[in-house]
Amino acid sequence: MERGMPGVLKRLVRMREFGLIVIILTICVIMSFASPYFLTEGNMRAILLSFSTEGIVVVGMTILLISGGIDLSVGSVMALTMAVAGKLFLFGLDPWSASVLGIATAAFIGLIMSYFVTRVGLHYFIVSLAFLGIARGLTLVVTQGTPLSLFTLPPAFKFIGQGSFYGIPFVVIVFLVVVIIADFLLRRATMFRRVYYVGSNQKAAEYSGIRVDRVKAGAIILCSTLTGLAGIIFMSKFGAATPQFGVGMELNVIAAAVIGGASLNGGSGSVLGAILGIALLSLVTSSLQLLDVPVFWQDAIKGGILLAAVTIDHLVHTRRK
Numbered sequence: 001m002e003r004g005m006p007g008v009l010k011r012l013v014r015m016r017e018f019g020l021i022v023i024i025l026t027i028c029v030i031m032s033f034a035s036p037y038f039l040t041e042g043n044m045r046a047i048l049l050s051f052s053t054e055g056i057v058v059v060g061m062t063i064l065l066i067s068g069g070i071d072l073s074v075g076s077v078m079a080l081t082m083a084v085a086g087k088l089f090l091f092g093l094d095p096w097s098a099s100v101l102g103i104a105t106a107a108f109i110g111l112i113m114s115y116f117v118t119r120v121g122l123h124y125f126i127v128s129l130a131f132l133g134i135a136r137g138l139t140l141v142v143t144q145g146t147p148l149s150l151f152t153l154p155p156a157f158k159f160i161g162q163g164s165f166y167g168i169p170f171v172v173i174v175f176l177v178v179v180i181i182a183d184f185l186l187r188r189a190t191m192f193r194r195v196y197y198v199g200s201n202q203k204a205a206e207y208s209g210i211r212v213d214r215v216k217a218g219a220i221i222l223c224s225t226l227t228g229l230a231g232i233i234f235m236s237k238f239g240a241a242t243p244q245f246g247v248g249m250e251l252n253v254i255a256a257a258v259i260g261g262a263s264l265n266g267g268s269g270s271v272l273g274a275i276l277g278i279a280l281l282s283l284v285t286s287s288l289q290l291l292d293v294p295v296f297w298q299d300a301i302k303g304g305i306l307l308a309a310v311t312i313d314h315l316v317h318t319r320r321k
Helices: 007-014 018-034 041-066 074-090 095-120 124-143 155-162 170-188 190-200 202-207 212-238 249-259 271-290 295-320
Strands: none
Touching (some): 018 271, 041 074, 041 190, 041 249, 074 124, 074 249, 095 124, 095 155, 095 212, 155 170, 155 212, 170 190, 170 212, 170 271, 190 202, 202 212, 249 271
């Protein structure tokens, strides 16, 4: 059968992400019959918007997973970014400068985490788990536990999260730019290619002359910085900074990256796979809502999807060994 296939089709079938594409198309076909509202323009737009901003965080998490790391603090860091930027704006700073300082705060947290991972020698899991609590605690301190109302944000700033450019939501454009740049760098840039070597075999990477600690630190800081960027987009979209925002987001982000092919053992993954992973989760969420499945079951189903993805990743990794 493969002999009769055109070259392009053969390459498509052999892609690691091909299975995800088939699953997504299958869900779309089934839901088009199960609900008359699924294929409407409004629902498709809602699905696209729902994963565009979170998808920026998924890109950072994927690169970190490829390098062999993991970050459980993304939801808390995002909330802290929003709180810092929102508080500075309320103190009289213009929203653009406040946003830059908010993103810088996220990057600084990534820098501190990278110090404990690369210099102290602690595991990513422990460090990020600690900063999940630290960042959330600092968010509560900054906001005093109450949401910051930012309805006075200028229209030009709100455009980031609410505006459209030739009918395309600006959030989606920002998301696509991040995806294209990250995908290009992972495929072409030597520095970014090193995350695969470090994630696959750290010792071999060290013997080949790669500055492993720098690669690890860069991946951690990049993930935190992209998380901060997503936080600013959410702030402009909702016109508020809520201290409880992002609770549980790490589950969605890690699930999307792993479903997309990023290994928890490091060394494998792609931006395309990560985006397909977050798209699949958004489709599942939308489908469950349209089918009136209770919210509690939605969380359980997402957890089951994550468990299945991690199990498959573990079995594949074990078989390769």
